[in-house]
Amino acid sequence: MVPVSALESHRELWRALEEAYPVAFVARRGDEMGQVDAAVCFPGHSLPERLRVPCLLLERASAARARDPFSVEMSRSSDLDRTLRTQRLLEREAAVRRLQAAGVPVVRWAGPGSLDPVLRQIGARGGRPSAVRR
Numbered sequence: 001m002v003p004v005s006a007l008e009s010h011r012e013l014w015r016a017l018e019e020a021y022p023v024a025f026v027a028r029r030g031d032e033m034g035q036v037d038a039a040v041c042f043p044g045h046s047l048p049e050r051l052r053v054p055c056l057l058l059e060r061a062s063a064a065r066a067r068d069p070f071s072v073e074m075s076r077s078s079d080l081d082r083t084l085r086t087q088r089l090l091e092r093e094a095a096v097r098r099l100q101a102a103g104v105p106v107v108r109w110a111g112p113g114s115l116d117p118v119l120r121q122i123g124a125r126g127g128r129p130s131a132v133r134r
Helices: 005-009 013-018 092-101 114-126
Strands: 040-041 055-057 071-073 088-090
Touching: 005 013, 088 092
Parallel strands: 040 055
Antiparallel strands: 071 088
16 A cells, blocks of 8 residues: 555554455555555555556546545456446445435435335325436
8 A cells, every 4th residue: 555654544444444355454655565466556656667466546536526426436357256347336425415405305224114204205295206317
């Protein structure tokens, strides 16, 4: 992981990933890659040109993209687990804000019955459901 400070500043994320997957995150300077299986490089830093392992190179969002939800799109690579291939992961909070701004009720699931108030509210609106083509 480059820079070394990224390991500390995102400690909870790396710890959760290490618990979920058989990986270990270590911090390295760009010129100290040594024996690593893959690399994560944060904005403003660089890796050696001839790095022979997979690398996730993070970049800053452009001004136009900064207001859009963050998303990760998985490739079709056979190196990925089949369940992840071509999947798209969205930043939940940005997607929720967009839905709410469009008038769509959004409720956090809290077990059986937690959606009932919203369903009653929708049912009380009257009229019939309508579909919108995008």
